[in-house]
Amino acid sequence: MTNFIPIFPLGVVVFPGEQLNLHIFEPRYKQLIQDCFSENRSFGIPIVLKNNVSEMGTLVTITEIVQVHEDGKMDIRTRGEKVFRMLELVKTIPDKLYSGAIVHYPTNDERQNSKLTAQVISGIRELHKLIQVTKDFKKTDDELCSYDLAHHAGLSLEEEYELLSLLHESQRLEYLKQHLSKVLPVIAGMESLKERIQLNGHFRELKGFNFDL
Template identity: 30%
Template sequence: MMTYQLPLFPLNTVLFPGMPLPLHVFEERYKEMVQVCLDEKRPFGVVLIRSGVAEGGPLANPYDVGCVAEIVEVQHLGNGRSFIMVIGRERFRILSLDNQQPYLVGQVEALPFQPEPQEQIEHLSNLLTPWLLEYLQFLAEMGQVEFDMSQVPTDIEEFVFLASAAIQLPQEEKQAILENEKASIILRELIKVYREEVSLLRLKPKSDQGIFSLN
């Protein structure tokens, strides 16, 4: 499989393919990284921090699997600072790290799903869909997300990543989902998680339901 170099942005959040992520870029090393990416019209990689901190201090130690982030919108704030909006693209696995730059650069390879029977994946997706729709309806009623049925993708891979991003889980658990190479395993786990979460939400008065986020 072909490998390539990718600047890395360690964060305390997991980015999934197809999902948006707004970022405030203010630290010197990441101002430089983002400017290089803008100048060269190239993406960077978002990786969850395994140890260390996102801001200041030594470069953080990331997990081995992340998501390519394409910059789709930039708002310059002066002094090199900016607000940027990125969209997750493909997953990647880090093969090696280069810390000679002020920011991390990884030698990476794409991480596609392993081939599986289409009928099996479609069946699992159909089982998950009603739970996902009911969960998103809860979010919409609480004003936490604007949602309509047309937003649910028909592409299986896009559907898997939307469902993975939408549910509230600890970031380490989302990372485990991101790393999984089989869509069937992810779908089975999500069916279980969504069933439990929706069942709890059905029992709670609306005033007691917490705050939700798509990330």
């Protein structure tokens, strides 16, 4: 499926199913939000990487305009719907301040892999324990998918974009699993180093070596 959508390029990855709260202050995007909300239309958020608008992004819908300030700025809630690939950027739209794009919605295989999902969830919980972060997922473990987990795995913006570009759930979960397998030993090593530094100068109870063994 191909169609034309207004776009709001941002330096953030929005995953399908994710709720994103935005503060709208630029005139062109205030106009975009007003148009989309009044016409019940969705808009696209392509990712800005290294000052360039990337080809992949997420279609989002406005679920609520929380507040309109006296100066016209807005606080809104949006929800990610589906991944798109930008075919053509339309920088100028007649009578509009914002830009648009012709986009294609690729087939996205979202079939679950319960074994991989469980491994990724376990890895993320271990990561959070190491860095002393408490995060509660809004779904049960059985309901979670890669999109629900991605922001909790410590990915960089570039890595989140790579994950968004993967169109099979098993590929996304494997990507997260491989990332965690690299990150966890490093963080565990840092924690061990921190403990050794903190112990320096303290009285320590150490067991001596037994030469008779």
